[in-house]
Amino acid sequence: MEYYSNEIQKLIDNFASLPGIGRKSAQRLAFHVLNMPKEKVAEFSEALTSARENIRYCSKCFTLTDSEVCPICANKSRDHKTIMVVETVRDLAAYEKTGKYDGVYHVLHGAISPMLGIGPNDIKLKELMVRLSEEDINEVIVATNSSLEGETTAMYISKLIKPTGIKVTRIASGVPVGGDLEYIDEITLLRALEGRTELG
Numbered sequence: 784m785e786y787y788s789n790e791i792q793k794l795i796d797n798f799a800s801l802p803g804i805g806r807k808s809a810q811r812l813a814f815h816v817l818n819m820p821k822e823k824v825a826e827f828s829e830a831l832t833s834a835r836e837n838i839r840y841c842s843k844c845f846t847l848t849d850s851e852v853c854p855i856c857a858n859k860s861r862d863h864k865t866i867m868v869v870e871t872v873r874d875l876a877a878y879e880k881t882g883k884y885d886g887v888y889h890v891l892h893g894a895i896s897p898m899l900g901i902g903p904n905d906i907k908l909k910e911l912m913v914r915l916s917e918e919d920i921n922e923v924i925v926a927t928n929s930s931l932e933g934e935t936t937a938m939y940i941s942k943l944i945k946p947t948g949i950k951v952t953r954i955a956s957g958v959p960v961g962g963d964l965e966y967i968d969e970i971t972l973l974r975a976l977e978g979r980t981e982l983g
């Protein structure tokens with residue numbers, strides 16, 4: 784049913800294409816934008832375009848950043864010999880929020896999922912292995928989710944790294960199965976980190 788003119792409908796459709804935004808919210812947001820001062824709308828759209836244009840992967844850990852190397856990788860006071868492997872930038876943010884982890888990260892941007900046709904080459908795994916061969920690393924902490932995909936990925940990573948002699952550990956379960964790391968409270972995350980065990 785078409786209630787709105789094309790331009791309005793297009794705006795609503797764009798909002799509705801965002802995750803977690805249903806039709807009602809999309810309409811509310813669209814009409815909110817239409818009531819905003821023109822300069823505000825220009826500023827908003829410029830922020831979207833510029834972020835998309837300038838944000839790229841950190842050349843070391845593959846998190847999103849606006850410089851060659853992200854602030855975490857550039858921070859000399861962090862432990863660069865410990866790498867925590869996470870699925871997403873949001874997972875990284877969840878661990879950073881605890882303020883208790885002082886190593887660095889590697890963001891895979893996904894997990895292996897045979898069901899969805901996502902293989903090892905579709906995530907940043909090769910990049911991790913290159914990093915491990917070039918840098919002096921003591922420990923790789925695999926902090927992928929405890930979903931089937933996360934566990935599959937953890938096992939795969941452990942098998943890849945074992946021959947290099949680098950210690951590979953897995954965060955303790957206690958993170959609910961299929962749980963999105965982002966929504967797990969900091970204490971649970973810290974417990975999972977502290978209770979990590981070596982993968983054999």
Ligand code: ZN
Pocket residue numbers: 841842843844845846852853854855856857
């Ligand atoms: Zn980085």
